[in-house]
Amino acid sequence: MVTNITNLGRSGLSDWLIQRVSAIILAVYAVFMVLYLLFHPGLDYATWSGLFSQTWMRIFSLLAFISIAAHAWVGLWTVSTDYLKQTGARFAFQAVVMLAIFVFLVWGVQVLWGA
Amino acid sequence: MSTLQISIYRYNPETDSVPYMQEFELDTQGRDIMVLNALEMIKQQDSSMAYRRSCREGVCGSDGMNMNGKNGLACVTPLSEVVKDNKLVLRPLPGLPVIRDLVVDMGVFYKQYESIQPYLQNDTTEPTMERLQSPEEREKLDGLYECILCACCSTACPSFWWNPDKFVGPAGLLQAYRFLADSRDTATRERLARLEDPFSLFRCRGIMNCVAVCPKGLNPTRAIGKIREMLLSNAT
Numbered sequence: 124m125v126t127n128i129t130n131l132g133r134s135g136l137s138d139w140l141i142q143r144v145s146a147i148i149l150a151v152y153a154v155f156m157v158l159y160l161l162f163h164p165g166l167d168y169a170t171w172s173g174l175f176s177q178t179w180m181r182i183f184s185l186l187a188f189i190s191i192a193a194h195a196w197v198g199l200w201t202v203s204t205d206y207l208k209q210t211g212a213r214f215a216f217q218a219v220v221m222l223a224i225f226v227f228l229v230w231g232v233q234v235l236w237g238a
Numbered sequence: 239m240s241t242l243q244i245s246i247y248r249y250n251p252e253t254d255s256v257p258y259m260q261e262f263e264l265d266t267q268g269r270d271i272m273v274l275n276a277l278e279m280i281k282q283q284d285s286s287m288a289y290r291r292s293c294r295e296g297v298c299g300s301d302g303m304n305m306n307g308k309n310g311l312a313c314v315t316p317l318s319e320v321v322k323d324n325k326l327v328l329r330p331l332p333g334l335p336v337i338r339d340l341v342v343d344m345g346v347f348y349k350q351y352e353s354i355q356p357y358l359q360n361d362t363t364e365p366t367m368e369r370l371q372s373p374e375e376r377e378k379l380d381g382l383y384e385c386i387l388c389a390c391c392s393t394a395c396p397s398f399w400w401n402p403d404k405f406v407g408p409a410g411l412l413q414a415y416r417f418l419a420d421s422r423d424t425a426t427r428e429r430l431a432r433l434e435d436p437f438s439l440f441r442c443r444g445i446m447n448c449v450a451v452c453p454k455g456l457n458p459t460r461a462i463g464k465i466r467e468m469l470l471s472n473a474t
Contacts, residue, residue, distance in 0.1 A: 130436045134436070135433075135435050138440065204401070205401065205441075
């Protein structure tokens, strides 16, 4: 048993499950986006804005944002514990990643509900 | 038939400041001998060259080494299987400290093996004769008990290279599952609890290097998947 405090879930099992579930959500969102763009070749601002003014699309998008935040954190935390052996550098990297994810998530919420 | 060019990793910590590669030429007289036989012929040329060997038939697991980039047992690997362009490069198993030449310090590997408590644990009353298993229950141990702990798999695994002190590694995890799958073992819950953290088991990324090199044809990746399934069904 190895303990680790910077891993949010403190559990390899929950990290593993988060990674798989968030990957499915992101795949569905990506496929939806590609199909939407294919079916709207002459996409204008009004149509695009109309899509994101609907509540289901905002919920779907927020779900994808949270998934990418969780997925990126688990993945980059793993990368840092594999390759960054110096504690200070590893902690600094993790702090920067966490801050970036937090900023992007809040910003994403603002974009979705702000307009 | 030209002579075989063999390049061997040499390092003697008492005299060398850095490791170096030494070139040898070997006339195999056209025979397809095992890499270990070739090493023994080279030892006739230079008796200072060190490697481990014992049974010379793939049972003891002593002569695990890196042959032209791939881990394996020198005693059961014929030259025809590894030699390319008449060249053979022999290095110690990657990722472990080198004691001398092809001899590595397996301490961290054994420590991980020890961490999974590789012995039967049963807290029920002992029967007078023995703990019986049905043929079906015994069958579950096939593909698990055959491991000879040669360390070819764990030292081919990048996750083990980066975190040998935290990640149990394929060899240890195969044995962890060998005891989880044993109908006579009652410590399942405790065994699973020790593997649930982000490193011990879950550092496996499923790249299957372990499966590709195992000289016994075992499948640690499948065992790791089975442990994940057990953890998941216990926790959801």
